[in-house]
Amino acid sequence: MVTVLRKHTSEIMADAGQIAPREFETSDPLLASFLRCRNFDLLNLRRSDEGRTFFTFLDSPELRLGIVDFVNDGVVPVRSFYSTLRDFEAIGRHK
Secondary structure, X not given: OOOOOOOOHHHHHHHOOOOOOOEEEEOOHHHHHHHHHOOOOEEEEEEOOOOOEEEEEEOOHHXXXXXXXXXXXXXXXXXXXXXXXXXXXXXXXXX
């Protein structure tokens, strides 16, 4: 019988309290908006001393595939993308 893992090994170890979950961080609001439209949860939003806004997501193989889709012109709903992008840019200006 073959066992299929549904979680990345690091996520299983993090759930067991063995290691901290890995995070992916980007300062690109276009990528962050695309990932949110692909239903990846935004873990944190922070502003650097230089004024750049950083978006943090839980790293996983699925997230990495989402990033590859972004680079290769993946499809997301246009209105959702634009609305999320506009919200992220507004938060970045006012945070």
